[in-house]
Amino acid sequence: MRYKSIAGHELTPGKTIKDHIHVRGTELHVPHVLLCGEHPGPTLLISAGIHNAEYVGIQAAIELSNELDVKELRGNVIILPLANRSGFENRTMSMVYEDGKNLYRVFPGDAEGSEADRLAHTLFEVFIKNVDFYIDLHSGDGYETLVPYVYYLGDTSAEEKAKKMVTCVNTKYYVRSRCRTGGAYNLASIYGIPSVLIERGQLSLFSREEIEADKADVRNILRYAGILSGDWTEYPKQQLLEYSNDAPCTGCWYPEKKVGDFFHKGEKLGEIRDYFGRSLFTEYAPEDGVLLHQCSSLNIIEKGPMVTYGVLQNNIE
Numbered sequence: 610m611r612y613k614s615i616a617g618h619e620l621t622p623g624k625t626i627k628d629h630i631h632v633r634g635t636e637l638h639v640p641h642v643l644l645c646g647e648h649p650g651p652t653l654l655i656s657a658g659i660h661n662a663e664y665v666g667i668q669a670a671i672e673l674s675n676e677l678d679v680k681e682l683r684g685n686v687i688i689l690p691l692a693n694r695s696g697f698e699n700r701t702m703s704m705v706y707e708d709g710k711n712l713y714r715v716f717p718g719d720a721e722g723s724e725a726d727r728l729a730h731t732l733f734e735v736f737i738k739n740v741d742f743y744i745d746l747h748s749g750d751g752y753e754t755l756v757p758y759v760y761y762l763g764d765t766s767a768e769e770k771a772k773k774m775v776t777c778v779n780t781k782y783y784v785r786s787r788c789r790t791g792g793a794y795n796l797a798s799i800y801g802i803p804s805v806l807i808e809r810g811q812l813s814l815f816s817r818e819e820i821e822a823d824k825a826d827v828r829n830i831l832r833y834a835g836i837l838s839g840d841w842t843e844y845p846k847q848q849l850l851e852y853s854n855d856a857p858c859t860g861c862w863y864p865e866k867k868v869g870d871f872f873h874k875g876e877k878l879g880e881i882r883d884y885f886g887r888s889l890f891t892e893y894a895p896e897d898g899v900l901l902h903q904c905s906s907l908n909i910i911e912k913g914p915m916v917t918y919g920v921l922q923n924n925i926e
């Protein structure tokens with residue numbers, strides 16, 4: 610009998626494979642772990658480190674790859690603990706070291722493009738599009754504070770299952786995204802693969818509590834998917850409509866609010882000043898909302914992230 614193959618490896622029941630895949634036309638190698646359950650079932654992919662300075666998910670993925678037991682799995686778990694390895698090893702702020710691109714934003718990638726394009730192409734073709742469920746682990750970047758929340762993409766054939774995955778995640782908020790371009794989980798969703806992106810952690814810090822919370826969420830989703838046995842827990846949460854405002858200019862940034870704060874329309878959210886302390890721009894809240902993540906470093910970069918907030922929707926699910 611032949612089993613499903615991923616990255617040139619047949620997923621033979623009971624096997625654990627730890628390997629690197631080479632990205633054609635580059636020096637990049639992507640570490641991956643294939644946990645082939647002893648019992649048949651679906652295949653779930655976990656990726657971390659698409660943004661390489663978002664450490665909570667990376668460490669959670671490394672630990673899960675050693676803690677999940679193939680004897681207990683009904684199906685397969687594929688783990689990419691560090692998708693952007695060269696960024697990690699050169700300590701970039703979540704850009705691919707070789708070409709300075711944001712890997713997350715170039716999906717589905719390009720087999721003939723620069724390093725980030727080729728890496729995204731490989732991740733999508735070899736791993737993402739060949740699985741039944743997908744979890745992408747993120748945090749606030751090295752300069753960002755963030756409250757935990759979870760995304761899924763609306764208006765897809767995978768929406769119902771993706772919503773169930775969202776209920777398995779122990780956060781207060783979720784975003785039903787409308788973004789259909791760039792991004793790994795949303796592209797997978799368009800391909801009909803139930804997918805979520807979990808945001809937890811900030812400022813390139815990583816705490817035991819956050820790592821355990823990521824791992825608990827993944828295990829809960831694995832129970833929902835039937836890959837781990839046992840009951841899964843549903844966590845009620847509030848739906849948000851998300852808005853991201855990038856910085857209109859480069860300079861010094863002075864945020865007024867903390868992530869998780871509620872604000873009213875018209876309240877000041879922060880100000881950009883020049884190096885003489887003169888005001889260049891003031892950001893006011895365009896409507897009532899809750900601050901999800903924001904730039905929290907003194908420097909802010911034109912067209913780079915400034916504030917991302919959510920507007921509360923009526924339904925609690």
Ligand SMILES: [Zn+2]
Nearest residue numbers: 660663747748
């Ligand atoms: Zn990220």
